[in-house]
Amino acid sequence: MRKSRLFLASLLVLAACGTADTPATTTASGGALAPVKLQLQWFYQAQFAGYIAAVDQGFYKEQGLDVELLEGGVDIVPQTVLAQGKADYAVAWVPKALASREQGANITDVGQIFARSGTYQVAWKDSGITSAADFKGKKIGNWGFGNEFELFAGMTKAGLDPGKDVTLVQQQFDMQALLKKEIDAAQAMSYNEYAQLLEATNPATGKLYTAGDFQIIDWKTAGSSMLQDAVWANTDKLNDPAYQQQTVKFLTATIKGWAFCRDNAEKCRDLVVAKGSKLGKSHQLWQMNEVNKLIWPATAGIGTIDEAAWKQTVDLSATTKNQTGDTVLTKQPAGLAYTNDYIKQAIDQAKSTGVDVNGATYQPQTVTLTAGGA
DSSP: OHHHHHHHHHHHHHHHTSOTTSOOEEOTTOOEEEEEEEEOSSSSSGGGHHHHHHHHTTHHHHTTEEEEEEOOOTTOOHHHHHHTTSOSEEEEOHHHHHHHHHTTOOEEEEEBOOOSOOEEEEEEGGGOOOSGGGGTTSEEEEOOTTTTHHHHHHHHHTTOOTTTTSEEEEOOSSSHHHHTTSSSEEEEETTTHHHHHHTSEETTTTEEOOGGGEEEEEHHHHTOOOOOOEEEEETTGGGSHHHHHHHHHHHHHHHHHHHHHHHOHHHHHHHHHHTTOSSOHHHHHHHHHHHHHHHOSOTTOTBOOOHHHHHHHHHHHHHOBOTTSOBSOSSOOOSOSBOSHHHHHHHHHHHHTTOOSSOTTOOOOOOOOOGGGO
């Protein structure tokens, strides 16, 4: 009888901390689920497979949560959606979110899902470009919208002034400008745009391009990488014990989702495709494989914020100037910019149910891409 009362009390607490304008749903057995909205930062793709799997596999429901995924897009700023109270959590890159915090968004990084950066700058192998120092006098593509910070940091580290030493070109979210040789180096994510190059047909051979046709500048190697996909929470609401409890439960289920995708890459690929992604099956499997590399192995446990990586991100954000001479941050982040309190509790809870939260033996697959990523 006592256990039943405690269980009911727990459910009532969870129901109380859902989105204010969304009614709680119930399970078939009548138990209340707390409605939760997660704002993604881009369209559905394997970059978000762990969250999609956590919904599909019932991991959020196991925690008493009814999670709705909000698809992102070009005009959607996840951290702003969160700060405005239109979502309970958001997925966003750390430097972008820190810039929003400095402008007044009261948000906190509670789970650093991607431990490593997936950003490349890609040039043709025969271009003579092998590092950021070789960008001088070249046409350098970037997407803007806060995606260019690592590029500018890499150029600065190489002694170049982004405003004077290169010609910056606004790049579309594809690789056509590089393929047409309209630019000398293009921005690409290891899990997305780089694959688009390897899915394209070389008109000289009639076969797909290979990795040997391109030169990758990896910002991790160059020492200018910054932290990317993280789960952000509402800082003010973290003062509420009910929201604290919900955050731990949300992160616990999220950990299970990403562990599931580590161990079931093809299944998660299929879930993403079924979700409506416009990218093909081989492309999504490549993306799932590359995303897993950014998460696993996770020595301290998935989602734990590494202080050294955080410091590097903040320092680069405060010292790297863009083409107009401005920096991402004008001062050190104030208040609760990040905390490991909730992810550590979530890691412990996931481990107690048998989930491998470290992935120490993880080995990536070899994925064969097809034309157009089909």
